[in-house]
Amino acid sequence: MTPSLLRPFCLLLTLGTASASSGTDFARQVLDTPEVQLARTLGLNSLTPNGTALTGTRTGVAAQATAPLTLQRVQQQLKTTGFPNTASLQSLNVITVPYTAQQIATYAGRAVDLLDDQRWTYTIHADFQRAQVVVNLDKTHHAALRALLGDRIPEAALRLGQAPQLRPVSGDGSATTSQYIQDRNRPYGAGARIISGSLECSAGWFGRTPQGEIMLVTAAHCVDPRKTTQFFQTQDFIGTTSTTHRRGIDAIAIRLNNLNYNPNVLYADDWNGHILKRLPQNGPANSFTGAQKITLAGATSYRREWQWFSHFNRIAVQRQVVETPSGFTVDATEYCIVASYAQAGSPNQVNRQPQGGDSGGILLNERNEVLGHISVVGTFDPSLPTSAWEKAYCFVPWTDTQQQTGLFPLNSPGN
Known part of the structure; x- marks a missing residue:
């Protein structure tokens, strides 16, 4: 570039x-x-x-x-x-x-x-192709929003849609250990399944504090501090989080107790349980929207790859307020990998799309630099006719996680 x-x-x-x-x-x-x-x-x-x-x-x-x-x-x-x-x-x-x-x-x-200034659940983004600002929120709030906006936005430049259809991709922890190939690999790494109480998520990227301590990032909605702040990797206790905010940036840091980890990314093939290699984590990405190829490593997807033009159309910026089952409310601007539903179901993809347990999973660009971690997925813009709906895989950029936790993505040699 x-x-x-x-x-x-x-x-x-x-x-x-x-x-x-x-x-x-x-x-x-x-x-x-x-x-x-x-x-x-x-x-x-x-x-x-x-x-x-x-x-x-x-x-x-x-x-x-x-x-x-x-x-x-x-x-x-x-x-x-x-x-x-x-x-x-x-x-x-x-x-x-x-x-x-x-x-x-x-x-x-x-x-x-x-x-x-409101407490509504909503998403907002810019639809440049149609030259409109798009706000998706419950229809009961449409009139109130129009009244608040007044003449700040021309009527033709505003499109209101139904309530957001985004959801977290944390699982309920009910699957057996034998289903998860990362559970059989030691040391564990980015993309491995981690459990907090009944919440099943993924290890994200490893970062270093200004004091030099290495910690692990995952999604904030992956913990319910009313029940526990501990995390496990299979039966192994790996650490706790002291950051238990319940609204805002969907990111927390886990202070590691178990040192049996490797910061590299577990790069898997399929449900058969083969780790092909461990990808390096090459520090932070300078751009969140210019990646040509994106790799996700998560607990249940294992590996998913998107190639621009073939598997996704763009990376969009969207501000969103989304409630999650653990009681956490995502209230932040996130970046969303946007793909048509045909692209999302492409047979060329590995395990197709993120699913339960992938929350917190690490995202890398084509240079294996850290983009961030997965937060929520779903229909990007339900204001459009269903025939034009697109799939969104929204992630927290590492800069926002740094702001929340003080962590900076570290470099780790591959093996």
Whole structure:
């Protein structure tokens, strides 16, 4: 990826979800995605992939002043800016929209500022392809939200949908130990199954405190402090968490008691129980939205890989308030890997999609750098017709976990 394109991505390193509760920071985050940044290199408002098709947008003035684009030119520009796998792209459609990406981001920020003062369950994101701010929340709150917004957002630039359909992917701990290949591997590593009470989740990334202590990250909804703060890996006690916040960033740190671990990632093949190798954890990723390939290691998926254009369409920024069965409320801005339902069910994928027990599982980019850990999954935008629904795999970026826990992703040599 060229330095000019990396610069806006690197801005994300300074953005945590606590600060992102302000509309200004949320607007900056949605503009720092490739959907907008790549489009600007082509004179477009936005550029949204959907499988083999690309949809570009322009406002009316830009549409009159700019020469038509060809698919070949767009493919070449994508390659130049760090997206080499464009052979599957077959069509380009450029449409005219009434609002620029900057306007939509500004409107989204205004909505976030108002929603932050409510206690509703909701999600909000910028739909650049349709030039709208999208808020999904229970229909009983629609009128109240419109009244709060007043004239802050033009009516045509706002789309309201039904209640969010996101859920955590923690399990109930009912499966037998023999089903989990990571349980038969010592030392355990990132992606292994971990248990807290009746909650079954995954070991995320290993981090180091400023004082040098190594701790393990997982999702905050994976513990219910009303019952226990302890974690186990099979029958082995591995540690406890002292961070028991019940709302906010979906991340906690486990202070390790059992030293029989390896920070590398367990890279498995299938349910037959074969660990192919241990991937290194190569420190932190500089971009959360520019990954070409994403690998998830989790307790029940073992390994899932997404390749841009083939297996997912984009990485979107979404602010969300989602309640979980353990009593934790995700109230933060997260990044979501967005794929069509056809892509989500692709037979080329390993174990298809994250499932119960994958919460907290580590996500790496193509350089095995830490992106973050899995939080919630489900329908990305239920405001659309069901035929257009997409699957979202939302994760907590490591910068937000650092802000919550003080941990910094460490480097570990592979083996």
